[in-house]
Amino acid sequence: MYQRSSVDELVTSLRKELDRYSPGEKLPPSRELVGRYRVSPVTVSRALAVLAAEGLVVTRPGAGAFRARPRAVSPRSGDTSWQEIALSAEASPDQVPRGADASGVLATLTVPPPGVIELSGGYLPASLRPERALAAALARAGRRPGAWDRPPLEGVDALRAWFARQIGGPDGAVTAAEVLITAGGQSALTTALRALAPPGAPVLVESPTYPGILAAARASGLRPVPVPVDGEGVRPHLLAEAFRASGARAFVCQPLFQNPTGTVLSADRRRETVRVARAAGAFVVEDDFARHLAHEDAGPLPPTLRADDPDGTVVHVCSLTKIASPNLRVGALAARGPVLERLRAIQVVDSFFVPRPLQEAALELVGTPAWDRHLRTVAGELRRRRETMLAALARELPALAPPRAPRGGYHLWLRLPDGTDETALASAALRAGVSVASGRPYFAAESAAPHLRLSFAPAAGEAEIDEGVRRLRAACEEVLR
Structure with missing residues (x-):
């Protein structure tokens, strides 16, 4: 047990x-x-x-x-109606109201009820996490000299250097001095958005995109402006048009195994995306969340956008959380030029620093042979899970099977028949015993068609993926008949 x-x-x-x-x-x-x-x-x-x-x-x-002796509890019933004014009143009619709509994020973070198969989450199951290596790393980290002292505000030097090598590649395109350690990828995204755009400003995002990006932008008082993607990623001529029409000074994208489409930005578009942003005097925020989630048949991965950017156009975000554990909230921001000091200042004000024992544990983990073994294990398992889900869809729901399957990441993006009520389908799926993510939260504006996102990472195994798709078929028969 x-x-x-x-x-x-x-x-x-x-x-x-x-x-x-x-x-x-x-x-x-x-x-x-x-x-x-x-x-x-x-x-x-x-x-x-x-x-x-x-x-x-x-x-x-x-x-x-x-x-324990019972404590007398006398809850006071106060009047909180004043908060409606405090949370809604804006100093200027031109500002975008701040609000935190976390519904799209909660759909992938909330643990489903017992007996429900999870095809909605974004983390590896316990069986695929390196929990023994993590426990050993944390134990060793706690015994390191100075492990419980305050860390440098930018992060532990050795960990910054490790991230710099991961981001910049073997040519040393990124130095440790250009890296800030963050409390995971979501925190890094929020810091980047606050640094690059003032409240009320537009920020360009891919359409569709990760709901956490939209939530972070709106909570910072920013206005997400969608730029459509296709099978090769964002379309540069539409990106240029969006910069001209909006006056935005930042574009947030996921060039590698984009969430939710799984698209990899093509080589020509990689160069053109950075060029278009540079011409607009704008930054590209590169959310490189899936680099460690490549499948074993992915082939060579393209370098980061940041590795090919000497001018400081790209602000890079990455994290160890997805590949290791939801609780290893250690990530990095990489930037060049004056923006680095602004990023640092905002992070210090928000959180002071990432706890040193956690940084030391991350260093211990990535410095052991167990780390490379873990990466190989996950790469093979994600491929098998992807193929299992594709086969199950072809058998149970052939009309929904995607035309192409990503060779990285942990999800499939399914196009539903026109007119489908995504919310009703997700609710029916939950009643049938499987959790899925509806597509609406992935769009900053109106979506052109209904979608579902199915994740093959959090399920206990391939048999559970098969059963989850079978249960989804029952929900589709209820809603789509």
């Missing part, structure tokens, strides 16, 4: 037993609980800590655990 499951089960059992004890009465000693429930002393200790955090027990070192 997994340690986490043992702790949860013991907590549930002890909660039920607490009614047998009077407030202040001592619970059985840990040794007795170990024997009664056949668990380890560590499991007992963790379960009691959970109950203590819930206010149900009190632990006293050397004395044991006691049932």
